[in-house]
Amino acid sequence: MSLLGQSIPRFEDGRLINGQGQFIADLMPVPGIKHVAILRSPHAHARIRRIDTSRLGTVPGVTGVITGRDLLAVLAPFPVGVPQPVTYYPMAIDRVRYVGEPVVVVAADSRYAAEDALDVVEVDYDPLPVVSDIETACQMPPVALHENAPDNVANHREFTYGDPKTALNHADVLIQERFVYPRNTAVPIETYGVVAYYERSSGDYTVWANFHGPFTLHSVMAHALKVSTQKLRIKTPQDIGGSYGVKSAVYPYMVLLAATSRLLGCPVKWIEDRLEHMKASSSASARISYVTAGFSRDGRFQALHIKQYDDVGAYIRAPEPATLYRVHGNLTGAYDVRHVHLENYAVMTNRVPTGLVRGYGGPQLYFPLERIMDIAARRLKMDPAALRRANVIQPDQFPYRTASGGIYDSGDYPSVLNTALQASGYEAFREKARNLQDSGPVRLGIGIAVVVEPSGSNMGYVTIAYTPEERARQLPKSGAVSAATVAIDALGGITVQIDSAPEGQGHETVVRQIVADVLTVPMASIRVIAEMDTAITPWTISSGSYSSRFAAAGANAVFSAAQKVKTKLLALAAQQLGVDCKTLRFEEGRVWGAQGATDLTVKRLAGLTHWNPSDLPAGISPGVYETSYFSLPNVDPPTTEDLINSSATYGFLVDVAKVAVNTETGKITVLDYVTVHDAGRLLNPLLADGQIHGGVAFGLGSALYEELRYDEEGQLLTGSLMDYLVPTASEMPESLTVLHHHTTAPGTPLGAKGLGEGNVMSAGAAIANAVSDALGVEICSLPLSPRTVTESVMKKEGRG
Amino acid sequence: MKPAPFDFIRPESVDDIISILSHTADAKLLAGGQSLIAMMNMRLARPSALVTLHGVPGLDAIEEKDGAVTVGAMVVQERMRCLMSRRREFGALAEGIGYIGHPQTRSAGTVGGSIVHADPSAELPLLLQVYRGSLETVGPSGSRHIAAEEFFQFPFTTALAPDEILVATHWPVPTISSGGSFREFARRRGDFAIVAVACHISIEDRRLIDGRLGAAGVAGKAVTVDLPPDLRGRPLITEEAATYWLEMLMPLLDPPDDLEASSDLRRTLVRTLSREVIAEAWVRAQGGTP
Amino acid sequence: MTRYAKDQRVPVTLAVNGHEYRRWIEPRLLLSDFLRDELGLTGTHVGCEHGVCGACTILFNGAPVRSCLKLAIDVGDGQITTIEGLVKDDEFDAFRQAFSQNHALQCGFCTPGVVVSVWEALKRASDSESVDWNDVLSGHLCRCTGYVGIRRAIMALQAKGGGKTEA
Incomplete structure (x- = not known):
């Protein structure tokens, strides 16, 4: 009976219930890590007149300090998907635009010491008018937040489908109403966390973060760090304590910590605290x-x-x-x-x-x-x-x-x-x-x-934010792709690498169900690696956990990679047995032919590809390591x-x-x-x-x-x-x-x-x-x- | 969110504490820490010295004598709740303490800590006033007994002198024919009350002889009103009588207007909840459990 | 009377999960940080540091408390039990099964705190004390499960004889 479709409790649960999950705050992946605290703006809108860090020497355990202007030496502004992007850095430069915007970063021996250091940093501000109401902001702007958006509008587009004007004119009843949806946010119980390490000799950055979709914004981060993408390696921890989307906005902090590591010459770690999270992480619009x-x-x-x-x-x-x-x-x-x-x-x-x-x-x-x-x-x-x-739309439509x-x-x-x-x-x-x-x-x-x-x-x-004319000047974007790898080692151990960086959805379990079904092996013989490493995980631009994409995309990538493995092993079995591949099937981890069970198991077949590759028939490569990219249709x-x-x-x-x-x-x-x-x-x-x-x-x-x-x-x-x-x-x-x-x-x-x-x-x-x-x-x-x-x-x- | 540095002092006696308070400006006493440590983690409180009350003898006993239950300042709220849940005559007490936060905070939060904090919406200051309790403090010139009414003054302000400490609260034991009830309106379970209301009623020969009604979250401190004299001796509390009683409470209210509730809504809540607690206290005083 | 200066390292001995640990600490070190950073007991999670979320809940002399609102220096001879201590108990297997089979966790970040509280409340329930499960569970924020699986796990544990009240 198929495992898929059954209510199977999760393999993830044991470690998490035991308190043995590995979350970002638990990790010290490199030696010599210093702890970061961030001084944040108390003003919603102000010019920074002066930042005085001269008293930092009086605080024990301080490693160094970074201000917004220091970042200019190593960072470029983040790219944005609108025609007239605003200049956005991960820390304020000369002007703050929201309460909680980072102004100064301090690294020290402990988070305690780093917070002590913030106490002695003095910042003088000249407050500016505050834009708080959405409609006032764009219709009667008291002030422009950014020079190239005088009406504070970052994107404006109009769309007409069919003939709405006529249809509304001819409607018997018109309903008109104004609705307000509030700012709310996700509140994962685990806050953001980042560890960053810049290796001076190579100029390579490695950043650990509880980001559940590292590739979606990998290019944005690499651009900001002014490096080519292979020089920014992002790793996620084994476990992420919830996100519900909001942790995708950890990326500015990943860049900030990466720059801090480079400027201070040491690896740095920042675990966001709850007040920082509520004030300055991200929220729904x-x-x-x-x-x-x-x-x-x-x-x-x-x-x-x-x-x-x-x-x-x-x-x-x-x-x-x-x-x-x-x-x-x-x-x-x-x-x-x-x-x-x-x-x-x-x-x-x-x-x-x-x-x-x-x-x-x-x-x-x-x-x-x-x-x-x-x-x-x-x-x-x-x-x-x-x-x-x-x-409602009818079934036959x-x-x-x-x-x-x-x-x-x-x-x-x-x-x-x-x-x-x-x-x-x-x-x-x-x-x-x-x-x-x-x-x-x-x-x-x-x-x-x-x-x-x-x-x-x-x-x-997202490119629909541009007009068709603007889009025509760019390269087109499309797709909803996911990737996965199924590998079998010389003794039959099965490892599956996925690209979803889950934070509680149970992908490790569902992946076992899928692969165990295809290869007819016990779920316990499969290990699933869900943490991502952008340098070694098969990835796609769209990889990660968002837009509820695992069931539709990720699961199918796993299925398709497992099918590739099955096809390869059956082809090898057919050669070994001297029969047509089509007469063979897997059952209970073993190849069955027209005469019933053979002595060829998944373990044995995989072993042949590893231990004795010189005897492999033409067309069958050594090893079992199959990656599949699955693309959803119609996108x-x-x-x-x-x-x-x-x-x-x-x-x-x-x-x-x-x-x-x-x-x-x-x-x-x-x-x-x-x-x-x-x-x-x-x-x-x-x-x-x-x-x-x-x-x-x-x-x-x-x-x-x-x-x-x-x-x-x-x-x-x-x-x-x-x-x-x-x-x-x-x-x-x-x-x-x-x-x-x-x-x-x-x-x-x-x-x-x-x-x-x-x-x-x-x-x-x-x-x-x-x-x-x-x-x-x-x-x-x-x-x-x-x-x-x-x-x-x-x-x-x-x-x- | 880590506390700023502070000196840590471990006194061995109440005298030690008074001596520290007299000589160390800005020293803070640490009881259960459920408010203080949270404020220190946010660096909104930055005492130069923290004086722990843990381990100081004589502060965590519960004993009954001379017609009152004496609760040491360091008794944790959950312990008092468990104990009082077996005392029918203190009907509102266990019920009211059950509204303080959660078991996980009540197991560390102390009775004295909550009383001294004097949050105008807090349960224990309201309860102490409804039960006509008093406080025992010790300072350089000896000990004092202060009636609850006089102890609570303004939001987060009490009659405690800077060099005094609260050592115990006294809860006069009502007659066995007493009933009490507590209700609270909050956004979520365990949140600070928008409005809390408590009522205590004593009867004798099936007639009303005494009672007190009080509300928190509606003024700078909890407000109370005694059973009106013209209701004494009556055989039952009718809805009109309850309304008559609670309307005497209303002029004492000066309810805040904030994100959660307007002043008017708070007044409405006092009326609604008061009717409920009076009715329930009455039934309980007669030995019933509605 | 003893006074420790703010910049002094103070020797403390804490009893955690049945072992005594001696460390030199700053007076201001939070118990949650002591457990995680000094002892490596990272099962105690830190989610808010103001006593609301419940992720850092531990047992202190058998009662559930927030370790983020306690100072390590102020623990005295109190007995501390963390999730790592509960795991060693023979009865924990049944607990783990009930949580897993009822899908009482997703991301698992709030879970150790929830488990600690539920463990203690079930002990009380089995001592014939009446337990108000809304009261117990409201001391924990879980953003994944809607608390449905957690309630089911409690019911399953109670059905196995862990107390008399209903979740």
Whole structure:
């Protein structure tokens, strides 16, 4: 029986439960490491008048100090994917643009001593006006953050698909609303960590970091360090303590530490502390969206117009403005809408630069889109479920090309929607909620969110930030590729090297399932190396763990490498046995022919290639070391009409949330949460459900608790874990049901799609829809605190 | 996030501590450290000397005599919670302590530390006032007993002199026919209270004889109000009576307006939670467990 | 009375996992850093250093506490147990199995702290004390599992006779 598809507990677990994981903070990979602390700007915007480090000599144990100007000797600004890049270095030079921006780096014998050293560094600032509001920043800019962006707009693009103007003019009902999605962040329990070593004789850099996608930004880092890529070797530790996207923004610190090592002449280590992380690591982009949706009287969704402003922070930083484009192909969600107008602005403000956070671009899109569906249902006097049912793409429309160029590979949206409604007891609860009205302060509400979940990002999608004319002057970019190697040593030991740098997803286990199935060997005979080393790991530009790409891309690369090994060993077996290869197969780690089992095992065949290569037949090379690059289909560069299939596959999910809201206290209780996913074939249901549970918790946090709040001076008000509220076990829904449909992904051998991000895209909308339903108000911003709930009740009652 | 350097002093007696406090400016006493060490890790607190209270004899006993339970300043909150969970007459006490942080912080955080910190939203200062407790302090001129009402003054400010230390809190034992209840509204379990409310009620011959209602998080310190005289002797607390009582608390409120809650929301929460705790304290005083 | 100057190295002897360790330390050294950097017990993880996340939770005289809010110099003769100490217990195998089979961890960074707390609470539960599992678990932040697998693991351990309350 196939191991793939079974709920197999993880091989990773033993070491992690025992406390024997190897995380970046645990590593001292070279001798003589000094510890780094970073002095950060207390101002959101200021000129640096003077930096005085003269008193450092009074602090014991200090190795050296680096200021922003020192970096100019060894660094170039980071490249960015917009036509007019801003000058971005990993440390402020003469001017700070967000609270927490690095200003001085000190290395010392211990972190304690390094922090002591920061105490005696004096910096004088001349404060400048602060740009905090997104719309003010670009419409009435009080100050330009960067010279070549006088209106603080880093990227502006407009897209028209179909004839949205006419369609909106002819719509019976127009829904118009402004939505605000807040800045929130991922909060992995392990913070960033970097060790960097510059070897003077060769000029080679080696950087260890808990970066889960080293190759995506390897070229960006090498460019900043002004070296060719082979001179920057990046290694990840065996274990990474969560990322949820946000650790991709460790890369500026990797460059900063690399430069520090070079300038100070010693290896350096920096473990970010929690206050640094909250203030100055990265965050999701806040977004203001103006949405106009046109419907026919009978509920047909005809046209969509979105104008959206992303707050990308003080510097537009790669891969931004990708938050605006990651979901470009699935802009219309699950609905068959052909007329779309989109206007995108990436706006710079005096806040920490943004980047990947689980769901990347998804919650910013689906919160407005799925709220619009509920608002429209109310206006049309339709049930929100019925309105969705009337507009979702039908099974016979697949593969479905969206107006903006996405190619939805497969799905059965009506069935998934029905399963979710039934599992939640939708109708009965609506009835119960209606009966409860006007009896006491508690109101019940139910909300749906319907999400097409992209996975396996097309590396070309970011280039849609450029106009077709600008793109025409560049080389095209595309693809969603993954690589893996399967090797067998002289005694039959199997090692698999993967390129996903996982941080908890369980790839080491799924890889064993795949390879054990192909070679019919026990999973215990396989070792999986998941940590990456850019100098020796087979890699691709897109390698790493993001955009839920392992199930769709990484797993298939492993499968394909294992197939290569199998093909080679069977060819060798055929030669040994003097039979046709096609008559042979593997079973229980042994070659079987027409007459049954032979004495040729995987171990024996692999041994032949190592111990006695001179007897190998023509066409069979020594050793067993097979690398495979797997490329997902349909991920082409953007067309001249700005059509882009931004992801390789698209899963689907429907969430139904039931809430009780106390109108007096503002307390929201999530009574019940149902989520039904269709991610194609599940490689390991135990792990798939774990991803979904985590996604729901994440989405619930964004709906009810989490926000990086700033005051008008750009100071972070929620900068500790006492103020930035991550849900604990007590805040989880009282009941959580996870169900699955299985519409196979047609373009891949394993038929799986990603599923870890969907609930982050859906939960905010589902819960906001439920609360809106309970209160009879239209919630248009997140998170929903007792304060915002009571204020919206008061506003409705005319008291606010 | 590492503390700045400090001298570390290990006293052997309460006298040692007083002598240190008299002679070392800027010395800080270290009890459970759940607030202080966190502040020091952030370098928001930078005492030049830290005086540990661990190992100083006489600070971590719980004993009952003369009608009061005396809780040493260094008794950890979780120990007091476990002990009080078996004392029905202190109904609000174990319940209220259970709202302080988490077991992992209550196992190190001390009763005295929380009292002296005097956070206006904290549970123990509210409870000590609702139970009409007092504090025993020692300074250069000997010991003092201070009523809880007088001890807490402003946010994070108490009547403790700079060279004095808190050695114990005294909790008068209510009559056996007493009931108490505690409720807290916070964003997440274990967070600092937005509003906390506690009520204690004593009955005799099925009639109300005494009670106190209090709230935290709504003024510079916890506020309390005694059972109104005209409710004494009544055979039950009706909803109107409860409202009458709690409305006497309302003028004492000066609720802050912050990210989490407006002043109005805090007032509403005091009303809602007060109704709940009064009703529950009443039922418990009669021996019931609602 | 003893006074140690801030720049002085102080000899301390700490009892950790049943062994006594003698080290010279600065007065300000946090217990979490002592365990990790002085003893190499890197199973105790540091996630926030202000007592909220729970990753650094250890047992101090049998009770779960945050090691980031304790000074190594102030531990005295308290008995410290870290995850490395629990692993040596005969009963730990069942624990590891329950956590793994119920997928109670993903990245594993919060896990040692969670395990320490759950271990202690299950001991209390088996001593017939009532345990409020929301109270226990809320002392830990996990960003991966939504706490679903952790609750399932606790239920599985309780079903095997580890106490009477429900997770």
